[in-house]
Structure formats: structure tokens, C-alpha cells
Amino acid sequence: MSESVLSLTLSARRYAHALLGRWPVAEGGAGGRRRADQDADDLAHQALLSFWRAGLLSCEELAEQPPGALRLALLRRLTRIAGELVRNAGAACYDRRAAGGRGDRRFARHFPWAPEALALPRLPFESRAVLALAALERLDYDAIGLVLDMSAAQALARLARARAELTSALSGRRQPHLRAAAHMCESDLHGYADGVLAPERRAEVEGWLERDAEAARRVAQWRRDGERLRGAFATLDAEPLPAILNFRPPVLAARRNPSARKLWRRWWSAVLDGFRPAVAAR
Numbered sequence: 001m002s003e004s005v006l007s008l009t010l011s012a013r014r015y016a017h018a019l020l021g022r023w024p025v026a027e028g029g030a031g032g033r034r035r036a037d038q039d040a041d042d043l044a045h046q047a048l049l050s051f052w053r054a055g056l057l058s059c060e061e062l063a064e065q066p067p068g069a070l071r072l073a074l075l076r077r078l079t080r081i082a083g084e085l086v087r088n089a090g091a092a093c094y095d096r097r098a099a100g101g102r103g104d105r106r107f108a109r110h111f112p113w114a115p116e117a118l119a120l121p122r123l124p125f126e127s128r129a130v131l132a133l134a135a136l137e138r139l140d141y142d143a144i145g146l147v148l149d150m151s152a153a154q155a156l157a158r159l160a161r162a163r164a165e166l167t168s169a170l171s172g173r174r175q176p177h178l179r180a181a182a183h184m185c186e187s188d189l190h191g192y193a194d195g196v197l198a199p200e201r202r203a204e205v206e207g208w209l210e211r212d213a214e215a216a217r218r219v220a221q222w223r224r225d226g227e228r229l230r231g232a233f234a235t236l237d238a239e240p241l242p243a244i245l246n247f248r249p250p251v252l253a254a255r256r257n258p259s260a261r262k263l264w265r266r267w268w269s270a271v272l273d274g275f276r277p278a279v280a281a282r
Helices: 003-020 035-053 059-064 069-089 096-100 105-110 115-122 125-136 141-148 152-171 186-193 199-211 213-238 258-280
Strands: none
Touching (some): 003 035, 003 069, 003 125, 003 213, 035 069, 069 125, 069 141, 115 125, 115 152, 115 213, 125 141, 125 152, 125 213, 141 152, 152 186, 152 213, 186 199, 186 213, 199 213
């Protein structure tokens, strides 16, 4: 398995588990896996298989694509499949006992220090998606908007709401609105926490944080939440991949299905063409 295919596979697996709120916990002494964990791996397999069949995981195709393009397309595909699964289920798609049961010591061994990972499955699907893209995949607002089919401004607004929901799930009480300064707003704090502000604006926000203890506390909490989520999912990345996700670069896949590859390129170009005007209008 090439490093590029491995990176795509790990990204798909992380995101699938976060979307479904399902964690990898071994069953019994034989190394079996829970049904919930298999569901997430099946979701990642379904998305990766469609790319493999189109020849998009071949070494030649990976070399031709712009950096990050296949990853964004894969995450977008996963979001759509998982969204349909959640809607069809008609309820939260996760194993509540494994997602937050205090008596489940097996789960505690996987995530011993991450209450954020325990709280994530209790959030709405849209909030899990945007938090996973921002915290686990480290995407900027433009890329998040591309995956979730919205503008960068909408992605930032959804991320702000998701972070407030995560804080409420952790504390058990609703987070009050932050009183912003006259020339500042909460979106500036999120941009500062995510490291996307211009140097001049960053300096202004730092001055605000020095004077506002509550704003500084929230920024520190958002950063801490992201670090703990990444730390929790690092155990998933360290596991050997299940056989269902062992996609080796197919030598003849691109020749076997050239029409699928052309359709994918046409679709991706249309997505980018529709996305760029929204970015330019910001």
C-alpha cells in the first residue's frame, strides 16, 4: 500500500468513525470487533471502493491529482453516505453503551483521557461532521465548506455552533453567548483558535484576549477540545487496518474503467467551479 493510499484510508476511517459516533473496541479475547465498529469500517470501505473501481487510487492517478483533491472528494462522499444512513435510521447512529457508558472499561482503555470523544456521539450529525473536519482532518473553512457543500462563512458558523454544543455536552449546561467587543466578534476568536487570521487581525485579537478573561478561556477550551479529539483518534490510526480497508494501488484499474475516471474529473471540476465564486464573494 503506497503512502498516499494509506493516508486516504486512515482519513476515511477516522472520519467514518466520527460521523457515526462509533469507536474501535475489541470484543473478547479473540480480537473480534464490535458491530458498531464494523459499521464505520464498512462505511469507509464503501467510499474507498467506489474510488478504487474508478481507478482513482492508482499510483498514476494519485500523482496527477492536485494536492488534497482526492481527500476532499472522499470526505465529501463519506458525508453523503453517512447522512443517508443516519436519516434512514431515524435516530442517533451509535452504540450508547460504548459511546458513553461509565462502566465500559474496555472503552476507557482506548480513550482514557478524552471526555470530548465520549461527548461527540451525543451531538447532531452535522455537528459531528464539522468538528471532525476541523479537529481531526485539520481543514480550513474553505475546504470544510467544499466537503459539506456550503460557503466558508457558513462552515465557520456551523463550527461555532458545534463547539458550543460540545461544550454544553461536556458541562451539562448551555453555554451563554459571548459578549464581543465593538470591533470584534466571536468568529474572530474561532479564526484565532484555528490559526487562520491575518497577522494584523491576529494581533488585534490577542490584545482583546489579554483584556477579556472569558474570551481567552473559550479559545483555550476550543484548542484543548481539538487536541483531545486528535489524541483520542490517534489510537485508531495506530491500529492495524482491517482487511476490508486494505486497498492496494490497482495497476490496471484506470485502464479497466476509464469512463468512470472521466466522470469523476468532470464532477470534481464542476464542484470546484461552483465553489470558487462563493469564495471570491467573501
